Amino acid sequence: MDVLQVFQKIKELPVIPKLMHELMDSFNDENSDIGKIAEKIAMDQVISAKVLRMANSAAYRRGKEVASVEQAVIRIGFARLRSLVVAASLSGGFKISSDFNIQKFWTDTFQVATIARTLAAQSSAVQIEPETAFTCALLHDIGELLIQSALPEEAGLISISMEQGASRVEAQRELLGFDYSQVGAELARQWSLSQTFIDAIAKQLNPLQHEEVSSEAVLIRLSVFVSFAWDAGVPAELIVKRFPKPLAEHLGVDPETLAPQLEELHQQGNALAEMLTS
CATH class of the missing domain: 1.10.3210.10 (Hypothetical protein af1432)
Incomplete structure (x- = not known):
């Protein structure tokens, strides 16, 4: 069995959200609209909840707890927030x-x-x-x-x-x-x-x-x-x-x-x- 045969055996590949695709594409796009992407993150309740938990974790905690994706962008920066969204998307895909x-x-x-x-x-x-x-x-x-x-x-x-x-x-x-x-x-x-x-x-x-x-x-x-x-x-x-x-x-x-x-x-x-x- 080669690696492609594995994918032929899989009836349904794990699906990653469209949001994650947009975020992965934004790594190569310096003109990404951070505000619009943050709005899309906020609309996904499951992913935004996970991201907020991670943004408030000991790894990033500074000052008051963040309660919104917009606050998380300010707290940890868009680049880091994007990484956490990728992790949150992957965790639910398998x-x-x-x-x-x-x-x-x-x-x-x-x-x-x-x-x-x-x-x-x-x-x-x-x-x-x-x-x-x-x-x-x-x-x-x-x-x-x-x-x-x-x-x-x-x-x-x-x-x-x-x-x-x-x-x-x-x-x-x-x-x-x-x-x-x-x-x-x-x-x-x-x-x-x-x-x-x-x-x-x-x-x-x-x-x-x-x-x-x-x-x-x-x-x-x-x-x-x-x-x-x-x-x-x-x-x-x-x-x-x-x-x-x-x-x-x-x-x-x-x-x-x-x-x-x-x-x-x-x-x-x-x-x-x-x-x-x-």
Whole structure:
């Protein structure tokens, strides 16, 4: 089975709201009408409620609680609000088995995203807009969501293989013939997302081995490394020492500057995930 056969088996792809499409397109449009987009967000009660919860989370809380999307734009800025809307849209688009720990999925995803945004802001060798980096990282594991929702039996077998010592990528490639990054990239194509997001998802596992390097994919790979090591209990000083040098050099980031921020970044990710899934 190849990755396209998976999509042929799926009777109904997860649908993302038209609002999310407009927001994804706005990444490349400097003339986007922020006011009109904020009005559209406010009209979607489910998404606006999730966005307001996240805007009032510990990650962004400053002063009084925000009570409207317009106030959220003022509080955290349109670029950041846009990223939260993307997350809110994704969270409701997949029908996931109760066996899958969706809380952990979003916690891990937001932790990676907060690290990616910080690294993008610190990058001196390439220029990446921090909120674009954040959104790429939010999308990096959407292939896993599709595997869990569309192939639950295979997902269960993959889980068993991982319990026996295989990595997630090894188990998926052995059982399916492909992995979550390929599924995610194809889903992004079918959703008509821009090439920036498709490349970031598709190239994340070995970002420097492609002829055309996606700096966003490099950010994802480095952020996943940092987040995984932190969650495994590796001290910040040791994480810095083990930083994959080729990835850091491509971005032009100094690992030493990241170490003091790791605990706060993970707390922000935890807070956003909790608000999204509550």
